Amino acid sequence: MTVGFIGTGSMGGTLVESFIQSGRLLPSDILISNRTRAKAEHLADKNPGLGIATSNRELVSQTSCFFLCVKPKEFRAVLDEIKEEVHEDQIVVSITSPVMIRDLEEWLPCKIAKIIPSITQAVQAGNSLFIPGSRLTANDREQLWDLFSAISRPLVIEEHHTRIASDLASCSPAFIANLLEKLADAAVEETQIPIESARSLVTQMAHGLGRLLTEGGFTLESLQQRVAVPGGITREGLDLLDEDVGPVFNRLIRLTHAKYEDDVVKVQQSLDH
Incomplete structure (x- = not known):
């Protein structure tokens, strides 16, 4: 073929x-x-x-x-x-x-x-x-x-889930890479760790995280529970992320859907016989 x-x-x-x-x-x-x-x-x-x-x-x-x-x-x-x-x-x-x-x-x-x-x-x-x-x-x-x-x-x-599924499967590699970049850059700004070290650390962490979730038997929830002991540093960090970052993703999904709906209309208009 x-x-x-x-x-x-x-x-x-x-x-x-x-x-x-x-x-x-x-x-x-x-x-x-x-x-x-x-x-x-x-x-x-x-x-x-x-x-x-x-x-x-x-x-x-x-x-x-x-x-x-x-x-x-x-x-x-x-x-x-x-x-x-x-x-x-x-x-x-x-x-x-x-x-x-x-x-x-x-x-x-x-x-x-x-x-x-x-x-x-x-x-x-x-x-x-x-x-x-x-x-x-x-x-x-x-x-x-x-x-x-x-x-x-x-x-x-289902075709009506194309946009949200694409957000999660196709767009999120760029979204997550952006978050990791910002995490590494913030580390450099706050502590002066060399940028090469900071970016290597987050990149290798992401590689290991993927393996933990796909091969290591962890779910998103169980991994957080395993790392974040009550009263520990990770738990405080997660509380901050829940408060400040969570709403950003709702806004992100609304934004991608609005752009998608506009694109659908433009395509259908262009294909109108």
Whole structure:
């Protein structure tokens, strides 16, 4: 099976390289296209054997399954370009959350899925969010599940939970990295510990924390209970975080949802026939 990727930017390129590094796909199994051809050529140079299509239409004509890894504002132009080449036996996977499956099924006669990846797939970890369309067969779902199981732990979600699931799986690596950066920077400011030491400490801590939660038998709650003895320093710190940081995440979720809803409206307006 030849798998195509329309768009080899940040996430499209990450998926291509992750599938290759996992051994699930060979470079020769993959055909790519990109609006800026130099980006596609750079990816192909790093992965000898990777095919580059001369156009999106050519890619569609030569693949049985292809990914749409383009920005929301680019979807109309791409769909206009490829819709005459798409046939009903193909599987098309969108990784763009504001683009609704119902709209893609209206535009294209093929089988549709929406699968939202995360930067964590670069190291074959984390969840990918699996939203099957109405035309996918059981075999199609199994095929896509097997593909993403090589680089992630797929999780089936309802489409109306796309935004909050993406916040937790796809956006939170950046959110948590920002919090760790601020923790390290505050340590430097308050104590003059070398910044390299502070950032190494929080980075290695995060690595160990992930293992404790995934391999060590801890839950989020039990880990806090284990570290924070009553009357201790950690307990006082957690009380401060509960008071000051907790409300920030409610505001954060409201912000991401407002932006998402705006993006959905803009995409639907652009796809209006």
